[in-house]
Amino acid sequence: MKRETFGWSFFVTVCLVIFMSVPVWGRTIKIGVIGPMNFVQGKGHWNGAVMAAEEINARGGVQVGNEKMKIELVKADSNEFLNVTDATNAMERLMTQDKVDFVVGGFRTEAVLAMQDIAMDYKKIFIGCGAASKILCDKVGENYNRYKYWFRGTPFNEYYLVATSFAHLGVAGAAIKNELNVPVKCAIVAEKATWAEGMVKAAEGTIPKMGFELSGIWRPSPVATDVTAELSAIQKSGANLIFTIFSSSVGITFARQAGELKIPAVQVGINVEAQKDGFWEATKGMGNYVFTMNTYIRGVEYNEMTKPFVEDYYKRFGEVPTYTADTHTAILQGLVPSIEAVGSLDSDKIVAHMENREYLVPSGKVKYLKDAQGRPTHELAWGPGYLTSLGGQWQDGKFVGVWPNKWKASPTAPEVTYKGMVPLKLPPWMKK
Amino acid sequence: MVAAGLYLKRFYTVVRGEVLVLPSRIIVALFFLVLLGMPLISQNPYLIRVIVLASIFAILAASWDLLSGFTGQMNFGHALFFGVGAYASAMLNVHLHIPPWGSVPLGAAAAVMTGLIVGIPCLRLKHTYLALTTMAFPIILMGIVFALPDLTGGELGISGLQRISNSLIVNYYIYIGIMLVLCTIMWKITDSHTGIIFHAIREDELAVKASGINTTRYKLMAFCLSGFFAGIAGGLYAHYMRIAGPSTLEVSMSFMVVIWAVFGGIATIYGPIAAVFILFPLLEFVRFWPEYRTLIFAVVVLLILLYMPEGLIPWVRDKIEKECPRCKIRNVATRKTCRVCTAVLD
Numbered sequence: 001m002k003r004e005t006f007g008w009s010f011f012v013t014v015c016l017v018i019f020m021s022v023p024v025w026g027r028t029i030k031i032g033v034i035g036p037m038n039f040v041q042g043k044g045h046w047n048g049a050v051m052a053a054e055e056i057n058a059r060g061g062v063q064v065g066n067e068k069m070k071i072e073l074v075k076a077d078s079n080e081f082l083n084v085t086d087a088t089n090a091m092e093r094l095m096t097q098d099k100v101d102f103v104v105g106g107f108r109t110e111a112v113l114a115m116q117d118i119a120m121d122y123k124k125i126f127i128g129c130g131a132a133s134k135i136l137c138d139k140v141g142e143n144y145n146r147y148k149y150w151f152r153g154t155p156f157n158e159y160y161l162v163a164t165s166f167a168h169l170g171v172a173g174a175a176i177k178n179e180l181n182v183p184v185k186c187a188i189v190a191e192k193a194t195w196a197e198g199m200v201k202a203a204e205g206t207i208p209k210m211g212f213e214l215s216g217i218w219r220p221s222p223v224a225t226d227v228t229a230e231l232s233a234i235q236k237s238g239a240n241l242i243f244t245i246f247s248s249s250v251g252i253t254f255a256r257q258a259g260e261l262k263i264p265a266v267q268v269g270i271n272v273e274a275q276k277d278g279f280w281e282a283t284k285g286m287g288n289y290v291f292t293m294n295t296y297i298r299g300v301e302y303n304e305m306t307k308p309f310v311e312d313y314y315k316r317f318g319e320v321p322t323y324t325a326d327t328h329t330a331i332l333q334g335l336v337p338s339i340e341a342v343g344s345l346d347s348d349k350i351v352a353h354m355e356n357r358e359y360l361v362p363s364g365k366v367k368y369l370k371d372a373q374g375r376p377t378h379e380l381a382w383g384p385g386y387l388t389s390l391g392g393q394w395q396d397g398k399f400v401g402v403w404p405n406k407w408k409a410s411p412t413a414p415e416v417t418y419k420g421m422v423p424l425k426l427p428p429w430m431k432k
Numbered sequence: 433m434v435a436a437g438l439y440l441k442r443f444y445t446v447v448r449g450e451v452l453v454l455p456s457r458i459i460v461a462l463f464f465l466v467l468l469g470m471p472l473i474s475q476n477p478y479l480i481r482v483i484v485l486a487s488i489f490a491i492l493a494a495s496w497d498l499l500s501g502f503t504g505q506m507n508f509g510h511a512l513f514f515g516v517g518a519y520a521s522a523m524l525n526v527h528l529h530i531p532p533w534g535s536v537p538l539g540a541a542a543a544v545m546t547g548l549i550v551g552i553p554c555l556r557l558k559h560t561y562l563a564l565t566t567m568a569f570p571i572i573l574m575g576i577v578f579a580l581p582d583l584t585g586g587e588l589g590i591s592g593l594q595r596i597s598n599s600l601i602v603n604y605y606i607y608i609g610i611m612l613v614l615c616t617i618m619w620k621i622t623d624s625h626t627g628i629i630f631h632a633i634r635e636d637e638l639a640v641k642a643s644g645i646n647t648t649r650y651k652l653m654a655f656c657l658s659g660f661f662a663g664i665a666g667g668l669y670a671h672y673m674r675i676a677g678p679s680t681l682e683v684s685m686s687f688m689v690v691i692w693a694v695f696g697g698i699a700t701i702y703g704p705i706a707a708v709f710i711l712f713p714l715l716e717f718v719r720f721w722p723e724y725r726t727l728i729f730a731v732v733v734l735l736i737l738l739y740m741p742e743g744l745i746p747w748v749r750d751k752i753e754k755e756c757p758r759c760k761i762r763n764v765a766t767r768k769t770c771r772v773c774t775a776v777l778d
Contacts, residue, residue: 037722037723038722038723075722077719077722077725079725082684083679083684084673084677084679085485085673086715088481088673089478089481089482089485089716090719092477092478092481093478093716093719095477095478096476096477096478097476097478109587109588110587110588110589110675110677110678110679111679113588113589113591113675113677114591114673114674114675117591117674117675133588135588135591139592194578194586194587195587197578197586
């Protein structure tokens with residue numbers, strides 16, 4: 001008898017567990033989040049998507065016609081830095097095994113190009129949140145019927161990234177001219193990596209046009225642990241502005257040694273290591289006055305949506321969001337309002353709605369562009385009033401926003417200043 | 433009708449006398465049957481994708497075995513042939529609009545030329561020096577790829593290649609068919625007069641030279657043959673992925689080929705093929721534990737190499753079959769006497 005009672009209790013418990021684990025709501029909207037999950041970029045993808053899903057589900061889900069649907073995220077490790085084949089398998093799995101409705105993520109262009117084709121085969125909307133190559137959106141213009149399901153979520157394309165860097169150079173050059181009253185001599189220091197080649201070429205052509213003298217080009221190894229030779233040569237060249245193009249650990253080495261040697265020049269450009277919260281400790285405070293492009297900076301607000309997002313993210317994950325965390329934006333401000341507006345999960349209807357929208361996101365305003373022939377490219381608009389990114393500078397242990405601060409993209413363009421901006425500071429040892 | 437019956441009877445006799453007598457041959461026959469019959473059981477695109485990619489990498493791994501396993505020319509830069517095949521096919525298809533049936537063989541021809549170009553300077557090198565030199569070639573080619581972005585697409589690669597077929601099942605049978613045919617050809621080469629010379633070069637090159645054989649010619653032939661098969665694999669990969677990018681030339685690709693071959697068993701041809709069909713799906717299977725995927729993969733490879741230093745497949749084969757000490761014919765392990773010469777097996 002006792003045995004029978006135990007058997008029944010066990011059966012009832014199992015039934016209860018099964019019943020409780022089945023969601024109380026009906027169908028869910030499945031969103032695949034694909035990225036290199038063992039790397040900081042993939043973690044950003046996942047964290048951003050988790051925040052968006054929780055926010056939507058907390059308010060009851062997405063209104064799809066007459067039905068309320070919750071968001072269900074499916075994590076897919078693309079491993080794309082190490083293996084492109086792996087990335088395509090992960091995408092195929094999302095499409096056919098997990099049967100997701102939409103996909104966000106991707107980082108390495110070569111992998112994203114291959115994944116893009118798979119998503120397009122299944123006519124699933126894929127919002128890219130990492131790769132900056134223009135070619136991804138060019139395909140939409142060239143073959144709209146096939147590639148219309150691709151949208152750029154973040155960042156804006158490589159050409160705009162370069163344009164932003166030059167705007168930063170212009171700000172620093174103007175500060176040197178105004179405060180020191182000396183001509184600007186600019187050195188280009190780019191890590192020896194393929195992605196930097198185009199930027200070096202563009203900088204070589206543009207710097208003289210900006211009225212600066214080009215004092216030389218230096219190409220240290222991306223993983224160099226000593227750059228004193230380059231720094232001595234830069235100092236000898238008389239450069240007072242250094243255009244940095246770093247994505248690897250050399251960014252720390254260069255900033256630290258330049259600070260230790262008190263090289264009389266301000267570093268401006270892209271230094272991915274300087275975008276991280278641990279940069280100050282990594283350079284032992286020697287990275288002071290390093291200026292780099294970034295998407296989010298604590299205390300800087302593009303609009304009223306920025307602060308809640310950045311602070312919530314910081315509270316939840318203990319760090320400032322990187323741009324790949326804009327999966328949050330892609331889901332919350334991109335996909336969901338369009339799903340609700342068309343009242344369906346039909347990709348074609350959502351595409352038609354999404355490509356014509358203009359909407360605010362925590363990093364500015366999204367508008368999808370058309371090419372010269374008027375064909376939609378699903379490329380993000382860059383410039384005043386839209387997406388611009390930020391220029392941040394390390395000032396006495398704090399990463400602060402310094403650009404755009406009374407920035408005018410052209411003489412007739414409106415002036416742009418975001419809330420929380422502070423003036424750019426030149427290293428004090430430049431003034432001696 | 434009578435002729436058909438006679439053919440069937442003859443086929444049955446051959447199968448009974450040649451295939452069913454050895455477990456390894458039964459396994460190979462089952463492998464062929466399972467691969468060819470897979471779409472009848474499941475047409476899951478993900479499963480089909482994994483099998484197709486495994487087939488492409490099986491050709492690549494077997495081609496490495498032909499050069500390094502059989503001829504002893506240790507190549508640590510096999511991605512070079514794969515990358516040349518992929519890029520050449522991609523350029524021909526995208527820039528010159530040559531369809532895949534033309535671009536893949538021409539890509540393989542480019543890989544053969546590369547084999548010749550690489551083989552000549554490598555003839556004077558042996559062992560570690562050869563391995564290190566071959567490792568440098570894909571890196572050099574990657575430099576060229578980045579230096580000519582208008583032609584090669586630079587770091588983005590060449591995308592938008594035409595598919596071999598738009599039908600999932602037709603595509604599957606084309607890739608599987610090519611793999612089975614090419615791997616059988618490679619196996620037949622190693623079993624031929626040329627294969628024996630390849631083997632002999634690996635064992636004692638001086639003795640082969642002393643026998644009046646032009647080893648230079650045979651070593652170059654091994655480079656070209658290996659390049660041809662790897663080039664085909666590269667071309668097929670590019671058309672399947674619809675992109676040929678720098679990842680095809682990465683050092684990790686070269687090392688993966690070596691891992692497959694060593695795992696399966698060097699100098700066997702079937703060993704690397706089996707290894708790809710075990711390890712590639714295994715990596716997919718452990719996706720449920722993404723943080724530890726690579727670790728699990730590494731542990732499996734290490735354990736196999738620790739306990740089966742000759743590779744997994746030769747170990748399994750030695751467990752299920754015995755070689756006759758007199759006539760060298762293989763027999764099922766349960767037999768007490770040889771099936772041909774009746775010599776005692778134990």
